[in-house]
Amino acid sequence: MFKRENKILIELPIPKHGDMNAAAAVQELLGGKYGEMSTLNNYMFQSFNFRGKKKLKPFYDLVASITAEEIGHVELVSTAINLLSTGNTVPTGPDTAPLQNGKDARYSLHFTSTAQTAYPGDSMGRPWTGEFVTNTGNLVADLLFNYMLEIGARTHKMRVYEMTTHPTALTMIGYLLVRGGTHIIAYAKAIEMATGVDVSKMLPVPSLDNSKFDYAKPFMEQGLSNVLYTWGEEDYRDINQIWKGKNPETGEELRVIHGTPEGAPVPDLPELPEEFAPGIDRDDYLRILKRLQSNL
Secondary structure: OOOOOOOOOOOOOOOOOOOOOHHHHHHHHOOOOOOOOHHHHHHHHHHHHOOOOOOOHHHHHHHHHHHHHHHHHHHHHHHHHHHHHHOOOOOOOOHHHOOHHHHHOOHHHHHHHOOOOOOOEEOOHHHHHHHHHOOOOHHHHHHHHHHHHHHHHHHHHHHHHHOOOHHHHHHHHHHHHHHHHHHHHHHHHHHHHHHOOHHHHHHOOOOOOOOHOOOOOHHHHHOOOOOOOOOOOOOOOHHOOOOOOOOOOOOOEEEEEOOOOOOEOOOOOOOOOEEEOOOOOOOHHHHHHHHHOOOO
């Protein structure tokens, strides 16, 4: 089972003005083939269906712990999309077309389907599909797929990073570039432990150097390129049998943190009366409050 904390992984800048086209581009990092919904569901189903959990515990622990982090990545990308949707409409009467910006928006689903929040699909509005999940049951095959999936995800993050100058989007992507690079190294190490092959030398990969991405630098300075979390106090600790030695990119010591990152508060999205969201007016609120407080 999972334990949920009411936090997001990092603090994101709260914008005065959003960018609806940046929100559309960032959707690819959520529900695209190489988005966070794909990394989450690949690792989650592999961990659920893992055969030989006790015999191959360090590998199971690795996939299971990264699964937990990916839930946080899905939440973080969704939160960034929500914040990028700030201020794109105005709360006026329906006959003045308060949602008129949605008419010309590249991603009209944000205006018609989700009340200007994240959609479980890619940057063109195609819903995420379970066909993006690979779970063969073969340990080495799945680890190799995960390695390539993270490489594909990194490539997409770098491209979306170059599509916008919005600090909310860039902060989120900068963080994920650092953490995604960490996962690439983690799966490469797992493959080497399982096969004896240094897969990073066998296959061409994009450079994991994040120094040219300004918004990634603060997270590099925090050492987030070198850590994996267990996401539990006692469980999944055997990842230290795989996650050890030095980071091949930085030369710094790798370390396992037992538990979770510190995290940051979840932004409280304001009401959007022009979207009828949440659809609770003052009178409704007072009636709800009265029912909530009854029999206390």
